[in-house]
Amino acid sequence: MTDVDTDREGLEPGRTSVDHGITARIKRSDTYRSVFRHAQLDTPRGRALQSFSNFFLHLYPVKIPKRVLRNRYSYRLGFIAAVLFGILLVTGIYLMFVYTPSVGSAYGDMQHLKTGVGFGQLIRNIHRWAAHLMVLVVFLHLVRVFYAGAYKAPREFNWVIGVMLLLLTLAFSFTGYLLPWDQLAYWAVTVGTGLVHYIPLLGGKTQDLLIGGPQVGQNTLLRFYALHVAVLPMLLVLMLAVHIWRVRKDGFAVQRTSVGAFAEEATERPAAAAAAPMAQAEPDLYGGRVRLLGVVDRESITEAARPVDDTVFTWPHLLVRHVVVALGTAAVVLGLAVSFSAPLRGLANPNVTPEPAKAPWYFAGLQELLSRFDPLVAGILIPTGAVLTFLLLPYIDRNPDTRASHRKVAILLFSVLLAIAAVLTIIGVFFRGPGWKFIAPWTHSYIEF
């Protein structure tokens, strides 16, 4: 340990005498300070430095508008989705150590998890539940953003990225569905990939590309595995980074026009300060001691200006809430994982079709649709149309107003679509039995999560 730098002696916040304890000495040493640049100071600057000089907290802005702290503001859905993704990454890596993507051993590896791997089944359960919850939470996040009108300028493009993230989440879930190589996995993917076949002209080729042969087999497993553990994570991490970055860049749902309010605030500084014996660059203009740093010849593309009193430091206000939400999310996932095991049916058998062969729950609505309409319409036109509509929503809905009372048509249309999708999904999941016959869910459940 190097010598104590005299400049730092006794500088622990609030102290007037030097602390000679061993921890305090270490914290004052040059070595410690080469790693942690500054002490933990309970001052405004100290709080700013927590975010400013910490790689991990760098994702956050230093300050956030106060209203962001209210749970009602976002219900923290985006953050919960990110936490779930983190859980999936960690448990997924654990599972990679004990899984071989081969039709010969995949199923055996799944069985081996139960008995031969420490916490193997629990980890698989957590992975499974976190995956289901992520699909749900990402979708709810999208719904919340729509109702809040938060996809409007200047956040149009972040909505587009958000929709892509939802598609990536579905792709993640779908590719992962196959990996256990049991009957459930095999037939769900067979049904799912079967839809691709209906794409006009390119359907056959695309299906071939996706499953690597005439039917789901070793090639499919390897492709899905590679997508699941390499391609999709890279894409998702990249786009998530852009998504979060843009949340900061585009502002926290701040009206662009709020700049006016702030400027007024700047000009309405109390005149008392002007009485101070200070020379003033433009006393009439600013009052007080606000100095013009410079006039920049362009419009501000991002909205940094907001009333001064409206912001709080990320550290500790938002961070504490995020820690609580993350712990809560982990607790819910763990609770589900302990209570409900991930299903493992018999080894995948292309010759025995289970009755009914159901797609994963989030595609059940689509499957229900398919049973009623022409496959081209239900399997291709409607989903593609829906995805495109969602992607382009901010550019279709040009109404700049975010207040619900001023966008009744948009909200009504969205709500109707949402209701239809929900009803179809519920029917597909709970009310369909063998032969896609209508059954009462309390007689027998044909769904497994």
Added chain:
Amino acid sequence: MPIPVAPDAEWLWANEPCRAACPVHTDAGAYVTAIAEGRFEDAYLIARAPNPFPSVCGRVCAAPCERACRRGSVDAPVSIRALKRFVTERFGVESFAANTIWHAAHGEVPPASGPSVGVIGGGPAGLSAACDLRLAGHPVTVYEAQDRLGGMMVLGIPEYRLPRALIAREIEAIVELGIDVETNARIGETHSITDLLDRHAALFLAVGTGRARDLDLPGHDLDGVLRAVEYLLNVNQGFRVDLGERVVVVGGGNVAFDAARTALRAASAGTAEPAPVTLSATSDEDARRAMTTTLDVARAARRAGVLDVTIIALESPEEIPADPEEIDEAEREGIRIVYRRGPHRFVGDAKVTGLETIAVSSVFDAEGRFSPTFEPGTEEVLPADTVILAVGQGADVSFLDAVGLERNRVGGVQIDPDSLRTSDPRVWAGGDVAHGPRNLIDAIADGQRAAASMHGALTGSPPITTTHAVRVELRTGFRRLDSDYDAIPRQVIPATPTERRVGFGEVETGYDEHQARLEGMRCLRCFDNIMLSPELCILCGLCVDVCPPNCITIARADHVGLGNEQQSVLLLDEDLCIRCGLCVNRCPPGALSMVHARELTRD
């Protein structure tokens, strides 16, 4: 390198509130940071440069710099005065270096060849004028009525706050420049003013305000009713004053007691409300100074062995115009303070036996103006063997009648506020005699201004302008991440324990090196200024985000009347900025920079 939008030199100069507030414009920021960096000798030289009395000021300056200090809006101002004392103890006249470094600060003393100047009054104003005039090449003679130089520094400030040896050494350093001194020289008795006008080309009148004001209440001429100035003058000259066992001190400034007396009369007559008095900046200062005198008197009496010392004040504890620390110290020493009571009548036959007081119902009116009102029927007698009145003081300038100088409203000498010249073109005046009782540092500043004005008039050199020259330099790589300056609390100034405060030993003992450097680090460094190169700014707003005190604003130019809607402006609130430099560190295109401003010393 694109040029940032920079304020002019005047703005930069004035943007350091401590220096702007100091009457002699001591560069407090510079010496405080020098202390933080361990450059103690540099710090002394910076503090010494504009002020011949750094050691005295390090102990008793009213420290207007501290009241202006921007750190005060964060937690508490930097203890600038205590830091000055820290360096003067190492390099000032009280140190082993004695007067050598004091003299090193002014360089070569020119031969006394210019027109001769007489200075009447050897107090801080007279001595600082004498110092500057001598350094400008004038032969100078100081005429002092008492048997020693120092004026109110010696006579009005108790020894426990300012050791006599220290004043003597600092005065000695000034006299060593080659100044002639005549003590026991009473103008009007030993010399006449016309003699002096014959002897010198010009006179500087700085006789102070040695005459105590009276409180015109029934019984004011009883034995045992003393005036604060007279009492302090006697005690400080070593004479014993018999006070008895119980002492009551009546405190308040000139304005306070002018207003209080009017109110008392109204209360006695049971008639109309008196007219309120608007407190100007000066009367505020007067009240503060008077309360300091009151506390000095009470504490001196306590040290003289009086067990029962009571102060009566018109104000409530919240309104009293004194530093809370001073009140605490007095109370700790056993002095009782009775708030919200005014003097009504002195009781006794021939010798005072008590003071009748009356309750104050309010001191300020609804508009916050000074307008005391009393409650008739609440009179009470406070038994006392001695009552000391600290109710202000005035100038005694009867000897001036011979030359017929114009007088001002309060009985002092009328001067031109810029040149300090009186109605007689050969006579200048400054300090308390011209302005009424003020702070030590104001007197020193007056002496310097008068010296500059006299030198200009006597030699025909152009008058010194009041513009400032500032050198700015870019501080590349500015980082302040390692320092914890914003978290360091104001360092408590060590003091002698109460039980050991006997006699006239100093109460404050001063910082040690460690405390001084910590305290020095608390300086926000207002001389570092944030500048913007607008052509580099991409308006990303990261500076706004990172700024801990929220002092940066981005606004549309047309909203603040500085351009059109396609332009944006960046505004910085100088009152809030703590110079952490995080905005500079974070700015992606490097549009923000830190610029160091340093005043250029004029020759």
